[in-house]
Amino acid sequence: MGVQEIRRFFLSKLSAPEAPHRPDPVAIAACALLLEIAHADDVFAPEERERILRAVREDLGVPAEDVDEVVRLAEEERRESVDLYQFTKLVGEKFTRAQRLRLLEVIWGVVYADGQMTAVENQLARRIAELLGFQHPEVQAVRERVKQGA
Numbered sequence: 001m002g003v004q005e006i007r008r009f010f011l012s013k014l015s016a017p018e019a020p021h022r023p024d025p026v027a028i029a030a031c032a033l034l035l036e037i038a039h040a041d042d043v044f045a046p047e048e049r050e051r052i053l054r055a056v057r058e059d060l061g062v063p064a065e066d067v068d069e070v071v072r073l074a075e076e077e078r079r080e081s082v083d084l085y086q087f088t089k090l091v092g093e094k095f096t097r098a099q100r101l102r103l104l105e106v107i108w109g110v111v112y113a114d115g116q117m118t119a120v121e122n123q124l125a126r127r128i129a130e131l132l133g134f135q136h137p138e139v140q141a142v143r144e145r146v147k148q149g150a
Helices: 003-015 025-039 046-058 064-080 085-094 097-113 119-131 136-149
Strands: none
Touching: 025 046, 025 064, 025 085, 025 097, 025 119, 046 064, 046 097, 085 097, 085 119, 097 119, 097 136, 119 136
16 A cells, blocks of 8 residues: 555545434434323333333334434433424424324323323323324324223
8 A cells, every 4th residue: 555545545534524423303303202201290110111212213213223322312302392392393394194193103102101191191192193283083093092902
């Protein structure tokens, strides 16, 4: 290897630094909604956490090595946010209707993960569904379907 090739190699590395890997902001927003529903009753049960981790991997398509980072970033965002709108707006813009419907199913799955639904969880899940563009009858149907499977 000549000096020129070595020089070109280092210049190419210096001029094109690798962009740091950043998890998908939409996955973070969706995860923040799931965390919000899990914390709604002030009890973050292990079953809820497991349901969220599975959803982040399977439903949001986050690679296994990024799941913890997505959850960490989502938790940070959730704590700093003043409302759900920033999360639902991003998800609403980037997810298809089918993806939003699946997220709604996961939200109800988190609600029922610990075996009970509180009034606060019910109200919050309905509010998120509304912000995601779903009407009451559809929300009820999804809730009942998830409840039967839980």
